[in-house]
Amino acid sequence: MERMRMFPLGDAAFLFSWTEEDGTTPSGIAARAARLRKQGWTGLRDVVPAYRTLAVHLNLRELAGAARRAGRSLAAEVERLAERLYRALVDEADGVPAEADRHIRLRVAYGGENGPDLNACAERSGMSSERFVEAHSSVVYAVAMIGFAPGFPYLSGLPEELAQPRLPSPRRKVPAGSVGVAGGQTGVYPVDSPGGWQLIGRTAERLFRPEAREPFLLAPGDRVSFVPVPAEEIEKPEEREFEPVTASGNGSSFRAEEIGLEVIKPGLLTTIQDAGRYGWLAYGVTEGGAMDTVSMRTANALVGNPEDAAVLEMTLLGASLKLRRDLLCAICGADMEARADGMSLPTDRPVWLRAGTFLEFGRAVRGCRAYLAVAGGIAVPPALGSRSTDDRAGLGGIAGQALASGDWVPVGPLPRESGRLAAVLKEQADRRAASWQAVSWHAGRIADNVAPSGSRAILRLVAGAEWEEFGEEGYRRLLEEEYRVEASSDRMGVRLSGPPIERNLQVELASHGVAPGTMQIPADGRPIILAAGCQPTGGYPKIAHVIGADLPLLAQLRPGDAVRFRLVGLEDAWAAWETTERNLHLLQAGVRHKEGGNS
Structure with missing residues (x-):
């Protein structure tokens, strides 16, 4: 009997799935995850335990380095790691830790505006709403896993007669504290977020407290x-004691x-x-970060920052900013017709700007997201x-929210190399009595991630774990039909309109790990491609995954843009990732050479 199966979760993660007959428990999977973290495997970035699965997220850059040292290809190195992980996980006993002795009681207001789906749930279960509440509140549940959103507990022990289907299409906003039911599990939304569970009540208890040293009320x-x-x-x-963090990360x-910058107008969404x-x-807790990492890394390289330094990300309509001090900047990604004191600014190159300059971004005329990097980093x-x-x-950010009018944005110290270039550009601007000065060269495009307005994007896919459950008609629609980006798309996911894709097997999936690029198919058949801000776990079937090299292109798709898909193999996906990395390294070397000459 096959105890465990392994599926690619895109090109930078694997999903290990245990069969029901195996007898492995959620606690046993969580124990395996804890051991993997402690063992410090090369190329392992994170692990996410769930009911019957363990998602292993990879550090491709670390694996590429190991492959070079060993004289292997990246594909061979990833496959070698996958085989070693499979052997380690399938042969390992549960090692279930002793049962926790914490018992948390949450006060819940059932029904009404707090539980809008209670009556429908009770009707499906063939009982009154009062009986449903009595049955739901009479059980002592166990936290099987934490996922979907920060501190979201998946609770096992729901009586079988209370099981409910997920909503055909998820709500765009579920209030924090909402108690929901989906399949044979119940849980509590710790923060406002989209969600597809049936809502039966709400609690005011805070399950996620970022200001606390121990941020989560509940644990597996x-x-x-x-x-x-x-x-x-x-x-x-209820007042619960917790130890606050001494230095807040959101001050x-x-x-x-x-x-360095004062926000005059924040634009549509500037973070x-x-x-x-x-x-x-x-x-x-989602990994998040820049949606278009190529544009972010390019902008940082142009101003001499580490490639992972913080930048401003502007979506569709840019911000209006006033410089509080002289800054060396670079703008990459979408074209938002940037202007300094009313004069058009060039992009994809270092630009020195004088204190007091008014920096304004308009509507995106090409692409969706623009990135502003400042020497020293945000x-x-x-x-x-x-x-x-x-x-x-x-x-993160300022008070954990998008920028607002009146916000002051701090900037770090100017790197030494950047300081030399800034001094040269300042001298040139002084001679012209100008408020800004740019270099004569530009970086060009590392990847074709900002398509011209009105063009059709082509995204490459690798097959997902449930690929075979959609059949020939599902494959045909996905790979031959055209889809369009919906206006409801955001940093969590890109929603698509077009021919619905139907799954042949109508069986609810237990919640499992997902990753940026995962294409989910909810019950209404309309694909959702998870993006940088996606949750760590989900419950919809995964027909495919957008490859990592194409995620920057996904980030630049605008509402109404047309998109088609092409199926490729994992080796093609890894080769595309290596090409992007190689081009970025060449850019960084070229920028260092140019800035060394102060040209």
Whole structure:
């Protein structure tokens, strides 16, 4: 009997799935995940345990380095790691830790506006709403896993008669504290987020507290009970003691000399982003980071920053900013017709700007997201290891939110090499009595990630774990039909309109790990491609995954853009990733040479 199966989760992750007959428990999978973290495997970036699966996320750059040292290809190195992981996981006993002795009781107001789906759930279960509440609140549940959103507990122990289908299409916003049911599991939304579970009640208890040293109220193994209370009582959450973090990662008070930019108008959505927040996926914290990492890394290279330094990411309509001090900047990605004191600014090159200059971005005429890098980097304090804004979790950036009018944006110290170039450009600007000066050269395009307006994008896919469940008609629609980007797309995912794709096997999936690029097919058949801000776990079937090299192109798709798909193999995906990395390294070397000559 096959105890465990392994599926690619795109080109930078694997999903290990245990069969029901195997008897491996969620606690056993969590124990395996903990051991993998402690063992420090080369090329392993993060692990996400779930009910019957373990998602292993890869560090391709680390694996590429190991492959070069061993004289192997990247494909061979990844396959070697996959084989070693499979052997280690399939042969390992559960090693279930002792049951936790914590029992958390959550007060819940059931029904009404707090639980809009309660009556429909009760009707499907063939009972009254009162009986449904009694049955749901009479069980002591166990936290099987944390996922989907920061601190979201998947609770096992739901009575079989209370099981419910997911919504045909997820709600765009579910209020924090909502108690939901999906399949044979129940859970609590810790933050405002999209979601497809049936909502039966709400609690005011805070499951995710980013200001605390221990940010999560619940942990795997905890026992949880729900206590029904009147609606007015949940507005008075129980006081729970926690140790605050001594230095907040979301403070917006900075010294005057640190301030580089003042936000006059924030645009549609302007956030601070870096390379992402790693190591917290198992707790439901998204990695996030820049949607278009190629544009972010290019902009940082142009101003002499580390490639993962924090930048401003602007979506569709850019910000209006005032410089509080002289800055060396670079603008990459979408064309938002940037202007300095009313004069058009060039992109894809270093530009020196004088203090007091008014820097304005308009609507994107090409692409979707523009990136502004500043020499020294955007210097907000890191939160959970990253400066990236995660507005669902309230992490990073300034107060954990998108920039707003009146915000002051701090900038780090000017790197030495950047300082020399800035001095040369300042001297040239002084001679012209100008507010800015750019170099004569530009970086060009590392990848074709900003398509001309009105053109059709082609995204490359690798097959997903449920690929075979969609049949020939599903394959034909996905690979031959044209889809369009919907206006409801965001940093979590790109929603597509077009011919619905139907799954032949109508069986609910247990929640499992997902990754940026995962293409989910909900019950309505309309594809959703998960993006940089996606949740770590999900429950919809995965027909395919956009390859990593094409995620920057996905990030630049605008509402209404047409897109088609082409199926490729994993070796093609890894080769495309290597090509992008090689081009970025050549760019970085070229920029160092140019800036060394101060040209």
